[in-house]
Amino acid sequence: MCAGAIVAARIPRVVFGAWDERVGAAGSIYDVLRDRRLGNPVEVIPEVLADECSEVLRQFFEARR
Numbered sequence: 838m839c840a841g842a843i844v845a846a847r848i849p850r851v852v853f854g855a856w857d858e859r860v861g862a863a864g865s866i867y868d869v870l871r872d873r874r875l876g877n878p879v880e881v882i883p884e885v886l887a888d889e890c891s892e893v894l895r896q897f898f899e900a901r902r
Contacts, residue, residue, distance in 0.1 A: 840869035843879060850880040854890025 840862035843851060851863060851870060862869040863881055870879040 840867070844869060844872075844875050847877070848879060849877075850882065852882040852885050854884065854886045855894055856883065 853863065856865045857863075858865050860866060864871070864883065869875065870881050872878070
C-alpha cells in the first residue's frame with residue numbers, strides 16, 4: 838500500500854533502513870517503486886543505518902508479542 842501511494846504521489850526518492858522480507862514492495866518481494874509500467878521509477882536508497890533500523894523493528898515487534 839505504501840509503495841503504491843508513493844508512486845501515485847510521484848515522490849522521487851525513498852530512503853529506508855530495513856528490508857521487509859515478507860511483503861516488501863521496494864525491491865525485496867516486489868519492486869513497485871521501480872516498475873516503469875507505473876510511471877517514472879522512484880529512486881530507492883536502501884539499508885541506511887540497516888543494523889540500527891532492524892534492531893528498532895525487532896524490539897518493537899517483540900514487545901507486541
